[in-house]
Amino acid sequence: MSEKDNLLQADGKLENQSTENSAKTEEKKVTEPTENQEIPESQDEVLNEIEAVNAEDAEDEDTKGRHEIEVKDYHAMELEELVAELERLVKDEKAQAIKTHVEEIRAEFKTKFNVLLEDKKEEFLNEGGNEIDFHYSSPIHKQFKETYFVYRDKLKTHYQSIEKNHKDNLAERLRIIEEIKGLINVEENINTTYKYFKELQEQWRNAGAIPRDKYNNAWNTYHHHVEIFYDFLHLNRDLRDLDFKHNLDQKLKIIERAEELAQDDNLNRAFRELQVLHKLWKEDLGPVAKENRDEIWNRFKAATKIIHDKRQDYFKDLDKIYELNLETKHAIISKIEAISKQPVKSHSAWQNKIKEIETLRKEFFSAGKVPVKVNEATWSKFKDVVRDFNRNKNTFYKDLKKEQHNNLDKKLALIKIAEENKNSEDFETTTPLMKKIQNEWKNIGHVPRRDSDKIWKQFKGACNHYFNKFHATKDAENKESLEIYNKKKELLDTMKTLEMSGDNKQDLQLIKDHIAQWKALGAVPQNKRYIEGKYSKALDALFDGLKMDKEEAEMIKFENKLENLSNANDSRFLDNERSFIRKKIDEVKGEINQLENNLLFFKHVKDDNPLVKEVYKNIEKHKSTLALWKTKLSKIKELY
Template sequence: MELLQNSEQTQQTEVSAPQPNDTTTSQETSTSFQSMTAQQLVDQLALLLQQDELPERKIVEQIRGQFIRRKERQNESNATEQGDLEAQEIRLGELLASFKERDRKRQEALEALYQENKGKKEALISRFEELFKSNEEGAEFGELYAKFTHIRDEWNAVGALDPKEQAALNKRFYELRDEFYDLKAINDDLRQYDFKKNLEAKQALLQELRSLDDVKDVITAHRKLQEITAQWHELGPVAKELRQEINTEFKQLAGAQHKRHQDFHDKRKATEEENLQAKTNICAKVEELLLDGALTTHNAWVKATEQIKEMQAEWRTIGYAPRKDNDMIYQRFRAGVDAFFRHRSEFAKKAREHSDEVLKVKQELIERAKALRESTDWEATAEAFKQLQKEWQEAGSVSQKYSQKIWEEFRENFDYFFDRRKKEGTRKSDIYHEARKSLAIKREILKELTAINEGEEPENLRDLLAEYNDRWKQAGAVPHKDKEAINAAYRELLDALHGKLRKHRSERRLSGYGASLGNLDAKGSNLQTEHARLQRHLDRQRAELQTYENNLTFLNVSSKSGSSLLSEIERKRDHLIADIELTEQKLRLLLQKEQEAEQEVQE
């Protein structure tokens, strides 16, 4: 929203515009504007512009200033209020443009009136100068005085002049007027009478000047000083013996008021400079807040938003900056605040998207917790719940709208499971005690099996292994943390001992197979048929081995059931490898037998 006029145009308009006699009216008008809303301010300006007489510039400036204050106090989060304010701002701009155009035309008309009045007063001065020539030619004083009175009345009737030219013309007129009063041909009684009246009037003006010290509003006092000064110069002289004294007193009183007015403007200028510096510091803080790089969390943005609001409140407490800087510094502050809230909106959008992703993750954790709550594997499930809780914390935070609800739902599964475990505490203690006994028994079995494995092989090894297997089963369950290790040690010893049995068994089977080859012809068979059969058997074994290998590759061993299954498949694979080696040995033995048969045929 641009300013209505530059400072020079404002000064000219204020000189030409009629001043109110009662300053209270202006103050009441300003107060009424302060109580209006933004829309009421714009409506008031529209009503004033509809009148025949154009309103004073200071009234329009007050309306505009009050509107800007409404805009500064607008609620950033209320989109409806912000939209209404923007619409009113557009209306205000149009009305100000209309006023500016009409005021320009009024100023042009005023300039023309100034020129016309200047011409009239220059003509009156010429006529005044002619009176002195008439006096020199011996004209009757009464006739001269009548002409003087007529010229004086016409002079007073002429309207205002351009302030730049008014002083010189008035000075010339007052000089001629004083010279006219000093004419030796003037009637002494008339002169004394005029002197007396002028003295009374000037003493009254002096009293008004003294009373200006009691006027607290310096601007109002200065305007009144201008009125008194104009009236003083319009009055004629007093007696010569009193002129210097009364003029000196007038200059002293008027000078004191001029100094008071100048001090006021100097102080206001200094205050405006201080206000500019204070507002510049606030702008720098806003800009520094955006460049800080620490606004990466929700709490950081909340804290920064509070700081921005405090800066906005502080801004409203600071008065105007110098006219040439006031709009510029406001635009800088407005741009910084707008940029802050724009970045905050972008962060909030990304935070909502992230919160939605975290919500999905935590809902999945809730489902996993529900699946565990009925478990009776107390130790393993307790560890699983701890892992879920760790994942929950690492997942991040969600919107406050869902935070408490999903946490209570997640936590309810924990409470349910651990309440069950607590109720089972006594029974669990007994089970654990029995498991420790079972562990001791199984460790003793492992010692005995280790001694057998490291010593000479007993003849009844197969029977011994069956007995140890029965003792192992009867020993019962061991503590969960020891289960995997002790079972693995037991399987390892069993595999070693069964390996010895399989070795002897393979040797016996191979020896028996060699002896059976001599009986093939007696049974109605032959070596070629046996070779084909044995080869097919070997192919099936190798295919089965490949299946085991594939299962071992793709088997998920993350769970305890997967680990047990893996061990079982590995044992079957090892047995199958031993059987394949036996079949291959049989094929080599059969091949040797075929070669011997071919040699016998050739001989």
């Protein structure tokens, strides 16, 4: 337990117990004056505090553990941490020593669990549930209740066991008081009487704990009759003065220690030891000579007041700390409120906001305590802004779930189509359909996570079944075409390594022979048609190495190209080639017209002018190109 928490706990406890004990003492007044009654309890706050705690300790002899058990920051703990701490305390500590700890843990657990319960209920209602049907069972809640009941049983057993002892001890102390009262009427040797008095004092010290509401009355009565006995001892001043001197020496030591504690900065430790000193003063030591009583009591009380005042100043500073904590928590609440108002339209964005809120939530719990008067209001405001955020989040995911369920229906419809057509052998009709539903699947969007893998496997299985069958059928049909492809691949490798002899006629015939072999092999499968492009490049390289008319070589390559286009069994290829040639013809015609128009600028220039010669040269070149394109166009027309 921190020093701050110990002092706060003691302060609250003392205030309540002081009022209770004062009332009970008032009810059972002792008319005889005692040493401590020189300063009435109602007029001395610090004595009230010490008397109250010592009265509580008198009811439970085992108080050491209560002071030393750490009180942690339960407000900053999550549900699981609270239960773990409760289990540890119940297992390792005595039930009567952890009452404050347990009740604080219980209050925090109840608050946090109620928030969780509200969130779960809201999620249930958002998903379409009926409020009357809502039920949430949590293992952590069950674990907490079981541990708390174990604590209550232990505490009950403890109090039952000490109740009888308290009554017996009280009876014993009352008997001792009666014995002391009777000593002044005993007619025997004063030394014998004094010895018996000391025995009674020892019996009193060992009599054990009594109920706290009887504590002050019993002690005041006891001290009253002890003082009467000492007054009786005037018959034997030596014994009385010896005892007075012993008590004075011991009380002076107590005062000196109290004055040392008044300078101690550890207020929690100083106040605890001060309680012990007051207990020794009251319970273990008898009176001193009358002429010393006021002096030493006032000196002891002065040191006590210094400690008390320092504690009060500490609590004032503590209030300032609590105010700063309050400002921090208000700032956190404002941040959460701002985040809650920000528009969020995607799952990833919501996940980022959820992480931000969780971080702020932990900061709130770690910010420390706030003034008691605003604690409930601050906690309530915090719950409200977090609840608003959760409502917005739940609304988004509710709409998202609705959209995902619609997507699920769409994908189930596509699965139905895929399943109905997976065994179809009408490949020309079914293949475009299957490709179409595959594209639609990609564009539909997310479905509920629990269904995602299942429906994807089902859809993929139906599509794969169809396309595996389709490819198997096509592979069987294209077996011969695949063999052609392999032969053309071998021929292409040969053409790439051909060595020309240098004899133009002989080399041209060699190329034509390879062209003839290529044509004779036939068509390759559609998915292997890329080899025709490689063949055209290899053929271009061979022609480029020949010393022959370029137009002749160009027409040989073009006729070979046309044959490949015709073998493709797709008129679109020929149509595209015809459109391309017509476009080239128009472009060349345009170039010629432009050049002829340019000659008009040189009509007064002689024909042997270099510029004019260059223009005429270009016109002839373009006319030659135009003739070649027209020849190619006529070759295509022959195929239609």
